[in-house]
Amino acid sequence: MAKDYIFSEIEKKWQNNWAQNNTFKVEEDPHRPKFYVLDMFPYPSGAGLHVGHPLGYIASDIYSRYKRLCGFNVLHPMGFDAFGLPAEQYAIQTGQHPAKTTEDNIARYRKQLDKIGFSYDWSRQVRTCDPQYYKWTQWAFLQMFSHWYDSALQKARPISELEEIFATAGNIGLQAACGSVIEFDADYWKGLSDEQKSSILMQYRIAYLGDTSVNWCPALGTVLANDEVKEGLSVRGGFPVEQKKMKQWQLRVSAYAERLLKDLDTLEWSDSLKDMQKNWIGRSEGAEMIFKVLNGDKEYDVKIFTTRADTVFGVTFMVLAPESEWVEKLTSEECADAVKEYLTMSKKKTERERMAQTHNVTGVFTGSYAINPFTGEKIPVWISEYVLSGYGTGAIMAVPAHDSRDYAFARHFNLPIIPLIEGCDVSQESFDAKEGIMCNSGFLTGMQVKDAIPAAIAKVEELGIGKRKVNYRLRDAIFSRQRYWGEPFPIYYKDGVATAMPESALPLELPEIDQFKPTESGEPPLARATSWNYEGYPIETSTMPGFAGSSAYYLRYMDPHNTKALVSSEKNGYWRSVDLYIGGTEHATGHLIYSRFWNKFLYDLGYVCENEPFKRLVNQGMIQGRSNFVYRIVNTNTFVSYNLKDQYKTTEIHVDVNIVHNDRLDIEAFRNWLPEYQNAEFILEDGEYICGWAIEKMSKSMFNVVNPDYVCESYGADTLRLYEMFLGPLEQSKPWDTKGIDGVHRFLKKFWRLFYKGDELLVSDSEPSKAELKVLHTLIRKVSSDIENFSFNTSVSAFMIAINELSDLKTTSSQILEPLVIMLSPFAPHIAEELWEAMGHDSSVMNARFPEYVEKYTVEDSFDYPVSFNGKMRFKITLPKSLSVKEVEEAVKADPNTARYVGSATIKKIIVVPSKIINVVI
């Protein structure tokens, strides 16, 4: 039997072996510590898995395998986020049922994943589109529908308890997260009809129906994402899009804002990610204040929110968001036409476009005037896009001297600017800093800003025109989608009242329909299911969004086949929460907020035992594509090589990167690639065609999608795994480039040759030399700390260096080679298993215990620190741990040439320049 490194055979052999022996199947085991490693599950798109997907999966797999070696019972599952828009759009175009497309795509993904040698426990697979799975998504929704949020207890409570409260005390003094409700007492409540009661309760439910504004495209009869709208037109088709109010299901995520913010402190997430969530939640302390507004002889109380109550003496106008409910009431007859025109214009812009165009100052005067409650002065009320209806109250008091947006607006429309801080210059720009001494400010004059803010709020409360208020930017999540391919709502309409189905009706399965597009009257596709009803009542026709199914999937993996509960308390009690979660930053403010919210809600209800779902989180960077170009001479079928292209007038054309190697075009493959290139001619340089290149997003249309299958076939899964890690830091975005892959492949071959020379196994019982042990222990030290820090690229380098050195030393000792194989096994498991078996071990390398091997062969750490010498003025020496700082200082003083000592665990650093010690770090 020839013993070459034939990766294709080796990998097939071990993948089959793992599958047959269920090597990675895990069960709860109270005698072993658990560890839960989770990947963000993929959406199975039609383009298949590209090399960017496995990046995070490989990292988590390495970590999982490493943790198993360390003795942990590791839960490492995988599944599919299977509901989504692409399958539905494909269905609209082709009539192919989304379930079928999704099924096919999943099968393809699974096949591709299997080739990479992941250690998933596939028996726990979940799919969000499976009724047995989405039963629990619907169940969670029903729980949210039947609970309200008690802001005093900071906890969700059953709606039935709220009804009792209303029946005994009304809502007076009740602290709850809710929409706008009038204050009422018990008698009032008792006098209401059922319908009136349910409309009040709706204001308190955690899952509730409410008005929101959406991008509505009348021509397509559908709601569009901001992404699908460009300059007021739909990306598909170019039809006009407008902002429209619609009743939609929403989740009262804002109720949890404070907890979502506060509990970030308990998580091992990167600071940047925490910052993103903090900013997204956007807590700001300030005050709500009422301004009286006069439109002709009618008087209204308009509420505004401000974080700068101290600047109220500088308010020179007021601004409403175009969508504000006040707009209609506060527009005078004379201004009606201008306002109408402005609103029409603004309706055409999405929220994002409005935010991006802050340099374009726009606005219109309503014709009414507000009274500044402190100065009694009359100030004009304007409408402008820079005020957002979704934040605060949708109305602001403008202080142009101290807010840059207000300043720009005031300058543009020639409104007065009153400076309120001593010595500030507002002739060129506003003074936004919250510091300085107040002036022109009545009773606040002379105070520091930081004192003036609370003083102003106290005065506002005293005058009864407002109160202190903490405001959050975080908005409630819109939970309805006007789509087919999503979870149906277990809600029916009884005499127009939204009513929950009982749990026994779950799962409420998606009905079959003949077409997947919206109806002619603009209703969601489910409205086509005319005979779909619950006890004769119509069922909600919108479906749930993508994040519904992905919000609690990590819980389902703990107990995927349970038909009685989302997860049993025993299994949840064992696995608890995710110890390590790996995925892209693009989910920072979407999925990762919703999931935390969902988990906290279930925690309040006692269904899960941990307050947070993901203890530690690592973001892998995006893998971008490296596109290649060929240059066609205009109006010909002749292609000119990259360095000669400037001599001709050429067009740059994307070429499939899979037929380009090291920027050299495979000319034959190119001719066969597309029919139009069959007879292509080439102008070569040095006999080769050199392609141009660029870094772009990996996508089908740019022909730069690199399929991992191809890499697996030509180099093997172990090479792919190592190479993806070697490419650069996990957390950094980087382009995919196959150019360097030969290097890691060579490394594996070299690794193999350490064990085999032809058929001959070189491993011996000989005692290792000191030099060999030094190499091994430098490596163990480096790789173990690198894995914990997710610095996989440097650990691959460390392997390469170690193997080069051991090759030079002609190492054969099993005492070196065994731990070497164990250490490599998380990275390149197939080759490791093969060599482990060759060394005569019965069981899989996965059963070896890494710490035991480290322990067994540990030598003194005098190897740990390199000694180098620079003849001129500094040198590094090794310091034994036993040395005290004082002793080191003595040593330093005794040695006149010393420049720098780098030390051990006790003495971190002593930095010395000629003649004086300047820094001693302990």
Next chain:
RNA sequence: GCCUUGGUGGUGGAAUUGGUAGACACGCAGGACUUAAAAUCCUGUGGGCAGCAAUGCCUGUACGGGUUCAAGUCCCGUCCGAGGCACCA
């Protein structure tokens, strides 16, 4: 526009977290083995100047300032790229 993040040779990247910049790898050039190719191995490789040479000197981490005995790393400002901004997932 706002939030987050990055910018180091021809290329991907490393740098003990403020201490000899360019580890490791690709590519390229030269060499060994071979009838030849593949595979493998060895040497060189940021730029510039000087030298037959070992080597020496200067310069260099997007740009402009600053702090420091010492800056790729810290601070201020500028430019460029990436991800997100609530119905893509």
